[in-house]
Amino acid sequence: MKKINMILISSLFVSSVVFLGIVINKKVLVGAHDKSVIKYIDFSPTLEVLKDTMNADISSHQLKEKNEINWISVLSYLGTKYGGNFKRYQKKHLEEYVKKIKNEEEIEISNRKLHDYYVKAYSSILNGVLGEKEITKKDGTKTKEYGIKISSPIPRGYPFTHYDDFGAKRTFGFRRPHLGHDLFCAIGTPVLAVEDGYIEIMGWNRFGGWRIGIRSHDKLRYWYYAHLRKDKPFNPSIHEGDSVKAGQHIGYVGKTGYSDKENVNNIKRSHLHLGLQIIFDEEQKDGPNQIWISLYNLINLLKAKGV
Ligand SMILES: [Zn+2]
Numbered sequence: 001m002k003k004i005n006m007i008l009i010s011s012l013f014v015s016s017v018v019f020l021g022i023v024i025n026k027k028v029l030v031g032a033h034d035k036s037v038i039k040y041i042d043f044s045p046t047l048e049v050l051k052d053t054m055n056a057d058i059s060s061h062q063l064k065e066k067n068e069i070n071w072i073s074v075l076s077y078l079g080t081k082y083g084g085n086f087k088r089y090q091k092k093h094l095e096e097y098v099k100k101i102k103n104e105e106e107i108e109i110s111n112r113k114l115h116d117y118y119v120k121a122y123s124s125i126l127n128g129v130l131g132e133k134e135i136t137k138k139d140g141t142k143t144k145e146y147g148i149k150i151s152s153p154i155p156r157g158y159p160f161t162h163y164d165d166f167g168a169k170r171t172f173g174f175r176r177p178h179l180g181h182d183l184f185c186a187i188g189t190p191v192l193a194v195e196d197g198y199i200e201i202m203g204w205n206r207f208g209g210w211r212i213g214i215r216s217h218d219k220l221r222y223w224y225y226a227h228l229r230k231d232k233p234f235n236p237s238i239h240e241g242d243s244v245k246a247g248q249h250i251g252y253v254g255k256t257g258y259s260d261k262e263n264v265n266n267i268k269r270s271h272l273h274l275g276l277q278i279i280f281d282e283e284q285k286d287g288p289n290q291i292w293i294s295l296y297n298l299i300n301l302l303k304a305k306g307v
Helices: 002-014 047-062 071-081 091-102 112-126 296-304
Strands: 130-136 142-148 181-184 190-192 197-205 209-215 221-226 249-252 271-278
Touching (some): 047 091, 047 130, 047 142, 071 091, 112 271, 209 249
Antiparallel strands (some): 181 271, 190 249, 197 209, 221 271
């Protein structure tokens, strides 16, 4: 933990994080105007914290409260309060925060620099998760509703198993940590795009086998879907450069990869490898300072919310 804190603190200084303004109840936005670069993110909120803060955000928006709760602001506040250790979470801390927002009371931030770091880090990961989305009602008419905008990568009704495998050891090619999340399921299970974006890359890669890389429209997130099915990996209607929508069918689960030769099954157990890379600067994309995010709790959150 100490080591992680050191890395975190040093990355704060190295990256000269620009103060984004006090974020209490404003929509948190990280965009092109902010040129500072974060080099390390440990995304560690527990499922309970994610669920509670998301519920507080959604219900305040659905009730159209005057002072809406923004879960990224709450997570940044709690992350600062706990020094990143969300095992210290107590629901009363969230309730106190919500009460203060509703009463328009000031919220005390103990460590401004650390808080700015969390705002930027959590915004980069979660900015696309909640918002207004168009839904079609039973009678065919369309309406807008506030809620979860992203999709589970595996459609509802298709079983999968998973565990927290981020950072586990991998040895094909060279020794390296596992920078993604594996969802074990049957060959041929449809794979859906998690978030809106455009297809940056599609084809064979010696590690990932048949794989698709989709970049969010704000360019901050790169979703990587790997080990897709031999012979028919992709939905034939999608192509490199296309825009895709969250929930759109993009391919099929398989066990290809770990091979220099194309279209080879060399993975023992069929699964979808899903990766989420955060890119503040294009040099981070393929360079040595790549930031990959643990997705275990986020996938569990989508599961818990029936998405
Ligand atoms: Zn994997």
